[in-house]
Amino acid sequence: MDDMPIIPRDAGADVRAYFDARTRQYLKHVINDEVIAEHRRNPHAQHRSEPLGRLLFYFKNLPIEKQYALRRTTSSTFRITTIPRPGHAPVEVDPTDFPDQLAGFHGIFLRKIKDLMENNDG
Numbered sequence: 001m002d003d004m005p006i007i008p009r010d011a012g013a014d015v016r017a018y019f020d021a022r023t024r025q026y027l028k029h030v031i032n033d034e035v036i037a038e039h040r041r042n043p044h045a046q047h048r049s050e051p052l053g054r055l056l057f058y059f060k061n062l063p064i065e066k067q068y069a070l071r072r073t074t075s076s077t078f079r080i081t082t083i084p085r086p087g088h089a090p091v092e093v094d095p096t097d098f099p100d101q102l103a104g105f106h107g108i109f110l111r112k113i114k115d116l117m118e119n120n121d122g
Contacts, residue, residue: 023058026054027116036113056109061084069090080092
């Protein structure tokens with residue numbers, strides 16, 4: 001047992017985890033009806049409020065397994081799916097049909113808010 005190397009703890013990972021938890025805690029407090037309405041009006045606006053900008057930046061930088069995509073259905077509506085791992089099919093996460101991409105992007109935004117609010121570690 002004495003010849004086992006001691007692997008140092010990754011302090012960078014600890015700092016990232018702490019920062020991420022604090023960021024989630026902050027974002028949960030800035031989510032309100034005004035921020036959601038601002039995003040609904042124009043999901044791709046260049047000029048946005050500071051809370052919406054921070055929220056979108058956080059969502060954009062989530063790991064790929066926490067991201068969503070839109071899939072066009074045969075009836076030309078859009079549904080939210082997971083982004084598949086190589087060799088796997090996307091999984092539909094919501095049966096809601098969105099009439100266009102902008103409505104779908106807002107649906108993804110609402111889904112990510114739901115995920116954030118259900119996250120209990122920050």
